[in-house]
Amino acid sequence: MDKWQRKKGGWHWAKLSKLKCVVAALVWVVCFTWWGFQIDIKGANNTNSGSTFQPIQRKQQPQKVVSEVEPSPSSPNVRGNDCTETPDGTCCITLEPTDNEKGHYDPVPWPVDFTDKKNMPFPAAEIRHNPTKLVEKNISPTPLSGCTDSLNAKGTAVTLPDWLLPVWDKISSSVSVDELSERLLSGGSVLVVWIPSKFMAPQKAGKNVRGEVVDAATRGQDNAYYLEEYKSVFHTSVKIGETTYHAQVLSRKALVVCLWERLHIKRYDCNGKIPIHFCQCRHCKDSVASGDVQAAHKFADGVPLPLQIPSLYKPPSGTITTFKKSIYKNTKQVQPKDTCLDGLSAPWLIPRSSITKLPYEGYHHDLEKLLSIQADSNNIVIVYIFNRFWIDHLHNVVYSMIARSGVTNFIVATLDCASLALCIKNRLPCMDGSLFAESERDMEVGGSGFKKGFQRKVTEELSWIKPRLALRILSSGYHFLMADMDMSWNYNPLENVVSRGIDFAHQCDTNNQQSINTGFYLLTNNKKTVRLFESIMVFPPWRLSDQNALKLSVKYDHTHGASNGCLDRWLYNMKCNYKVSSSEKHVSGKRTFKWKPQQRDPQKFDWFIFHATCLDGALAKIDWLRASNAWFLDELDSITAAPYCLRVGNKTLDGMTRRTLHSEKYPTEKDDTYLNERH
Numbered sequence: 001m002d003k004w005q006r007k008k009g010g011w012h013w014a015k016l017s018k019l020k021c022v023v024a025a026l027v028w029v030v031c032f033t034w035w036g037f038q039i040d041i042k043g044a045n046n047t048n049s050g051s052t053f054q055p056i057q058r059k060q061q062p063q064k065v066v067s068e069v070e071p072s073p074s075s076p077n078v079r080g081n082d083c084t085e086t087p088d089g090t091c092c093i094t095l096e097p098t099d100n101e102k103g104h105y106d107p108v109p110w111p112v113d114f115t116d117k118k119n120m121p122f123p124a125a126e127i128r129h130n131p132t133k134l135v136e137k138n139i140s141p142t143p144l145s146g147c148t149d150s151l152n153a154k155g156t157a158v159t160l161p162d163w164l165l166p167v168w169d170k171i172s173s174s175v176s177v178d179e180l181s182e183r184l185l186s187g188g189s190v191l192v193v194w195i196p197s198k199f200m201a202p203q204k205a206g207k208n209v210r211g212e213v214v215d216a217a218t219r220g221q222d223n224a225y226y227l228e229e230y231k232s233v234f235h236t237s238v239k240i241g242e243t244t245y246h247a248q249v250l251s252r253k254a255l256v257v258c259l260w261e262r263l264h265i266k267r268y269d270c271n272g273k274i275p276i277h278f279c280q281c282r283h284c285k286d287s288v289a290s291g292d293v294q295a296a297h298k299f300a301d302g303v304p305l306p307l308q309i310p311s312l313y314k315p316p317s318g319t320i321t322t323f324k325k326s327i328y329k330n331t332k333q334v335q336p337k338d339t340c341l342d343g344l345s346a347p348w349l350i351p352r353s354s355i356t357k358l359p360y361e362g363y364h365h366d367l368e369k370l371l372s373i374q375a376d377s378n379n380i381v382i383v384y385i386f387n388r389f390w391i392d393h394l395h396n397v398v399y400s401m402i403a404r405s406g407v408t409n410f411i412v413a414t415l416d417c418a419s420l421a422l423c424i425k426n427r428l429p430c431m432d433g434s435l436f437a438e439s440e441r442d443m444e445v446g447g448s449g450f451k452k453g454f455q456r457k458v459t460e461e462l463s464w465i466k467p468r469l470a471l472r473i474l475s476s477g478y479h480f481l482m483a484d485m486d487m488s489w490n491y492n493p494l495e496n497v498v499s500r501g502i503d504f505a506h507q508c509d510t511n512n513q514q515s516i517n518t519g520f521y522l523l524t525n526n527k528k529t530v531r532l533f534e535s536i537m538v539f540p541p542w543r544l545s546d547q548n549a550l551k552l553s554v555k556y557d558h559t560h561g562a563s564n565g566c567l568d569r570w571l572y573n574m575k576c577n578y579k580v581s582s583s584e585k586h587v588s589g590k591r592t593f594k595w596k597p598q599q600r601d602p603q604k605f606d607w608f609i610f611h612a613t614c615l616d617g618a619l620a621k622i623d624w625l626r627a628s629n630a631w632f633l634d635e636l637d638s639i640t641a642a643p644y645c646l647r648v649g650n651k652t653l654d655g656m657t658r659r660t661l662h663s664e665k666y667p668t669e670k671d672d673t674y675l676n677e678r679h
Contacts, residue, residue: 095421104661105425106352110362127187127310129251134175134183134234142172142271150267150275150307151561158268161278163238163245167193168270170238171247180234181273183249187310189233190252193245194279196221199261214543218260230254256538259552267559269307277559313475313530321526323378328495329406343648345402346636347427348395349658355648360411360429364420367431368476374411374429375478380494380522382410382481383473385433385465387419390618391426391663393485396625396633398428401489404632405608410483413469415462436468438541463545466518467533474525474533484519486612486621488630493572493608497522500565503529504554507611508566509576514555516564518547519611520572531560574611575624585678592678600629622667627674636660 097105144165149158171180171191183189203218227235227248234249248254258265258279268276343350347358363370375381382401386394394412401407413433414420423430438461470480481497497505506521523529535557536549554564569577583594593614599605610630612621625631637660646653673679 323498340647376409504564528562573607623671
């Protein structure tokens with residue numbers, strides 16, 4: 001302060017006018033407030049709750065390079081202008097309708113306790129890597145008595161690659177095999193053999209959806225970096241010919257390095273107790289050891305079955321694995337004008353004075369009960385992810401799914417307290433999914449994402465609620481069908497989906513089965529699909545979406561064994577199908593494309609679902625679906641424009657006048673922009 005005063009020519013407070021004093025005081029207040037806020041963020045970031053899938057908060061600073069490998073969990077979110085999530089993760093909200101909602105929603109007459117957590121669907125706790133160094137020794141190598149492929153259910157000896165025996169000799173002469181086995185079979189650590197010279201050169205930093213700079217995932221051929229970042233507890237290397245093989249015991253999250261590098265991953269289970277992961281080349285095959293070596297290292301007493309590595313999620317015995325296709329009907333159901341409206345297709349229209357409680361209501365914190373009520377007889381449950389900015393899409397997808405397709409086996413997982421309250425007011429089968437959601441700081445009240453609201457892009461972090469919920473629901477014995485809300489239903493697709501007979505049936509952006517679109521997929525409940533979805537949990541959620549993680553895992557990870565395949569691109573239709581390749585052009589500063597003609601006559605629609613891809617923001621997707629004559633919420637609004645009747649089970653409600661309450665930004669006119677060839 002003294003130096004600064006001398007530099008300013010002997011400045012002192014007495015020379016300031018009263019106005020300047022006030023301005024200076026305000027500046028100090030702002031600075032201290034900001035400083036305190038930073039401390040709060042740091043405190044939140046240092047919280048460790050011991051769960052893999054707890055929300056993760058990080059300071060969001062523009063243009064800052066983000067680089068984390070194993071971030072610690074943090075405190076719950078604070079979102080919404082009419083609710084908060086308290087430090088213990090419970091919701092503080094009211095279900096009384098606001099002035100704007102009165103006449104559309106009724107007060108909930110049954111007690112709702114948002115602090116009741118006894119049946120909360122918590123994510124599984126993490127199986128952690130033990131960072132204690134393995135004690136290295138100088139001992140005689142343990143003989144290699146044979147290896148089997150990790151997916152070989154019949155127990156047939158695998159052909160040994162030429163690197164395996166010398167690497168095994170080096171490992172087993174440096175560390176106790178029993179101690180190594182105990183560490184690896186705990187599930188948190190892996191033994192990885194890789195060739196850093198095969199790694200890519202360091203990549204340039206990129207940007208995420210929010211425009212923040214994210215450092216490159218690949219770090220070049222510096223093996224020391226991976227030793228440090230993934231907490232290596234053992235490291236050795238062997239040179240075979242011109243190639244140096246590195247063997248390391250480190251966190252299972254290190255497998256993400258192989259996937260970033262586009263290296264194929266295999267797993268060999270050796271001596272009946274040591275799983276060895278090998279990150280192979282991108283486009284090469286293992287060279288095979290000599291015939292003498294192969295003959296000397298067969299299992300003497302038959303090959304054991306693959307090792308059972310501990311899993312976070314274990315589907316219960318008795319899970320239905322054979323689907324009954326006869327329960328599904330593919331006939332399209334168009335709501336006749338002169339009959340009663342199916343109340344379940346628009347439960348927000350059902351007055352509580354007439355139907356106090358629907359079967360699924362009140363179980364938003366009891367996932368097991370909700371699943372048992374909502375699953376169909378094949379144990380398939382459809383899951384939607386919802387936040388309040390997508391309320392119009394939720395109305396449209398529920399109405400089209402039930403009124404036109406007759407499908408009712410769904411639940412709605414909400415991202416925050418305000419969305420849960422809105423879901424409950426709309427009388428839908430809701431669950432509190434906030435524990436599975438990644439924290440997004442820009443969605444706090446006043447944050448940049450919250451301000452964008454209906455125009456906001458879906459971020460990388462947000463997408464990770466899907467695989468986390470998938471694993472949780474698989475563990476309860478159900479099959480998981482993920483469906484985004486930015487789509488309309490036309491026919492019942494379930495018979496077609498289950499007829500594929502594959503583990504992971506999904507929408508595709510192209511004809512390539514690895515062009516996975518996670519907007520609509522069926523995950524059959526078995527060990528292979530659990531392994532597949534657990535395998536992608538090694539990815540940092542802020543770096544890429546679940547969709548891109550699955551693309552890498554399906555192509556390069558050969559340890560899960562799950563089959564995957566595309567659903568028909570035109571039956572499971574999407575806007576991206578109509579984009580003309582290489583047609584990008586900037587018009588008036590806006591990126592545009594040419595689009596192929598599409599069928600807009602509802603009588604000729606032959607698709608099961610129509611997905612509003614290649615668009616950002618809730619409002620733009622409404623405009624496109626409406627321009628395509630596939631926004632079926634307009635049909636519901638037309639039916640309810642005059643007095644109508646509702647059918648709820650065996651009960652008929654006549655003279656109904658209640659209308660659907662749309663969002664404050666809901667567009668009501670057709671946007672001709674999407675009728676243009678270029679837009």
